[in-house]
Structure formats: structure tokens, C-alpha cells
Amino acid sequence: MTAIDLSSEDMRDVFFDRLYDMVSEDERIVILTIDHAAFSLEKLKKDFPKQYIDTSIAEQNTIGLAAGLALSGKIVFVYGIAPFVSLRVLEQITLDVAAMKLQVNIISVGAGFTYSTDGPSHQGVQDLQAVLTVPNISVFNSSDPLTTRAFAEIAAKVPGPKYIRIEKGKLNPLLNDMSHDYSYGTVRIRDGNELVIISSGSILHEAITASKFIEKKTGLKVGIVDLYRIKPLPDIHLIALLKDAEKIVTLEEGLLIGGIGQVVGNFLLENKIFLPFLRIGLEDSFCFEAGDRNWMKDRYGLSALQIQKKISLWLSKNN
């Protein structure tokens, strides 16, 4: 199957356009937005007014509402900015939604430095880490239009609570065809076994650029794995993808504590995969500066150039 060209669309529109199709087929779907918009949501709001509710700026109430709706047979989507649909409502997610395994899909926009000029309040650098601690919830991090589109389908069709990060803006597709089954949770998007970078989200695109630098500089064959479902961790598929790996690096646009690197590190130890291992992400501190997303990534060591430098330094110490 050839990929549909979604590279010119905003990721939010990719998600909500697919959701539009699902809503038109299933009147149980209800979308709650927390005073947050997206171009494609306007069409949904206009055509399905009974299935779209703007709950205003009241996040705690919104998650509780979502639970009440789901307990009444609805399939619920809650849409808002990452920290406000995670940290702000972690207890509601835990007790109202996850404890009862309700089909509430929290659609979180603003991973990492998406809202780069808005300060620590709007950074999505701790949301995924916090939500990973909640039992029963599945956690997804979209890396391209294909994962984004697949997540809309998974959210509407697969029971249970989900925290789904979608990106703002455009991203290139990571795969050339549509044959990958997104229920797997992970996929190899670049061949290479001497150094394997595990990542997800838009930061993964920085890894692609960095991998080319590293290959050129060191001659190492650098592979990249998209870990787009962090919980439940796709153990079996991950073991298969890392079978021949010689060194492993994780990369995330968020705090290292409790993040993807920590999850992968635990996984490697528990599976007796004892390989040189490096985590790249944000140190245990706040990011108070403001600039565009690329500037922020560079400032905090997450641009392709900085990633390449960190990996090169690490390689020089580990060879």
C-alpha cells in the first residue's frame, strides 16, 4: 500500500479529519475540548454539534465529565494542551478514568517545546512521565502523520483509557508504505545496528538528521526505532528490533526522570540486554527561556547538532 500524502497537513488536522470519519459512523463518540481549537475541529463542531462540547477552562471537571459520559456508554475524547490534560488532572485521570478502565482518550497537543515561548507552564516535558505512572492507561506519542492517523482509529475502536500525544504543525511520514500494523507499538524506521536510537515524537526527526552526521563522522551504521507506544511497552517487538543492536541511545524532548529512556533502560536490564546505553533528554531542571522550538531544542541540547555532539562524545568515551 502506498502512503497517503499527509505531509502538507497539520498533525492536528490529520488526527481530527480521521476522527471526523469515525464520529460520522459512531454516535457514541463525544469530543470535549478545553478551550482549545484546531482548524479541522470546526468542521466536526458544525456537522456534529451534539457530539462536540467545549467545556471551557475547567480541566478537572472535564476529566470527571469524560468519566461520567464513558460510564454512560460514550466513547470520549478530551482535547487540550499537554500539561493541562496531564499534570493538572493526574488524580482525575487516575481515579475517575483509569481505575475504572474507561474508554476516555486524552488527546494532548504540545509535546516538549511545542509552545516554546510560553514558559514552563506550557511545556510538555513532564506530562508523559506523569501519565506513565498511572495503571491501566495506554500512552502513545505520535511521530508522523501515519501514527497520528492510526491513533485516531485506535482511540475510537480500542477500549480502555489512553493518553495520546499529537503534534502541532507538519511532519514528514516516517514510512513509505501503509503496511505497518500500528497495534505493534514500535517500528524500525531506519536500518542500522551498530548504534540504535530509540525515540518518538517530532524529536525523532532530529534523530534522523543526527544519524546521518554520525554515520558520516564515525562510519557506524545507525538505526532508528520509533517507539510510538510507550505503555504498554511493546516488549516482544522491541526485543526483535534490538536483536543485533550493539549500542543503544534513547532520545526524548522531555525530562529524563521517568521518561522514555528510563522505561527503555529498565526494559533492557530486565531482558538481560547489557549494551552500552545513553539517554538524551532534559536534565532535572526547569527551562525558563523562551524562543522558537528549534532554538529551545538547541539551547537544551536536543537539536540534531547537539544530539550528534552528545553521541559523539559518548562514543569517544565508550570505545
Added chain:
Amino acid sequence: MKLKKKSAEIRLSILDVIALAGKGHIGGTYSCIDILVVLYYTGFLKLNPNDPLWIGRDRFILSKGHAGVGLYAILADLGFITVNELNSLNQGSIFGEHPHHLVPGIEIVSGSLGHGMSIATGMALADKIDCKDRKTVVVLGDGECYEGAVWEANNFAAHNNLHNLWVIVDRNGLITNGNTEKINKLEPFSDKWRSFGWDVHNVDAHSIEELVALFSSLEKKKNDLPVVIIANSIKGKGVSFMENQASWHHGEISGENYKIARKELINILDQYGEL
């Protein structure tokens, strides 16, 4: 008369269960028990003990989950759960201080205050969307109304004309550390709800007659506002040394205090004789 006797029986049953467990949240349970008895024994809540998840049931949420032992006692009396299960409170069973959805007849996971209102609002909203004619009833503690989330939900429920949502506030005036008006005043409490757009009523939480009359009159109401009933209550109601004592929010029931409390409750029960 039968309802009054039932209240007395349930109070006694709660005392015995907490004595078995050693300690429990008795004060705030006794303040809302007459309300629960009227809700469960008059047919006001349409429920089926043989099928707790019956699709047509009214939904009841005890948002002040710490009064859970009171609800367990009623659920056991009505056959939702067994007496043995009731007696297993806090002793290696799913019956803990704060009820959760694994217990037949319990709709949500309770314990953290301020959650029940939003969940109930979502249930009432779903019924409104689906044109289902049934009620969602929530019992809140007055201390719970310090939680901001309660008012987030209140605003939303009024804005959306959720006439099928009923809230009863157990206004016993005491939180763990003392009097609400001394610590962080809630008054003018009714006016606050009214200003949010609710249909506000006040009632004596221990007058079965008043509760029954109010509930039946409100069932015929014509407006589309959500209903709140401020039920003025006495923490620890029914046992003299517990009444209006903040310290009886949670306490140990054993030895002499158990004997005295039991005697007082049996005296109340005896007033109603064989009914």
C-alpha cells in the same frame, strides 16, 4: 415510622460493623444516613439489587466516600451485598473505608473529595444527550465544597440545564479540624449555589418527613435547573457523645464507648417497637 425505624437499624448496623473493624468514619456517616435511607427505601432511586448494573437504573454517587460504611450497611440490607461482606470491612476484603466500583451497587471510585460532582454531571449530560428519563443523585459533604472542582462542575451543570442532576449536601458544619465557619467559612452557602444557577432547597437532614416531602415535591418540578438540597445535619447524629464533635470524624469504636453507643441506638430503635 418505618423509615425512622430503618434509620435506627442502619445506624446500629454501622456501629457494629465499625466495632468489628475497630475504627471508622462514623461521624459523617451518621450525619447523612437519614438522607440515604430516604433515597434507598422510598423508591426514589430506581435500582435493582439483583442486577446492580441494570441499564435503566438511577445513578447514585456518594461523593463523600468516607461515609461508605453507611452505604455498605444499606446495600447489605437490600441484598446488593451479603452481611458477611459487610462484616469484612477493612479486614482483607474489597470493602474499605472509601467505596469503589468493584462493590456491587457502587458507581465510582470514591475517597478523594471533589470528584463525584463532575462524574455525576457527565452521567446527567449523557442522559440528556440520549433523552433518557432518569436521575443522577450525588451526596456531597459540606467540607467537600471547598474543592474547586465542585464549582467547576456546578457551573457546567447549570449552564447545560441538567435538570436530571440532584445534589444533596450533607451540611454538618464540621470538617476534621473543626467548624467550617471558623476555619474557612462556607456561608452564605445557599446563595453561592443559587448564584451559580441552581434550584436551591434547604431541609432538616434528620427529618424523614421533610426529606420525603421535599423529594416528592421536587420530582414534579417543572424547571430545568439542576437541584441542590442543602441538608442541615448533625455530625454523629444518634449517639449523644458523638454529636457535633469534629473528633468523631473518624474514631475507634470499642469497649465502653461501644457499649454506650449501642445502648443509645437500641433505645431509639425500641421507640418504634414492632413495625
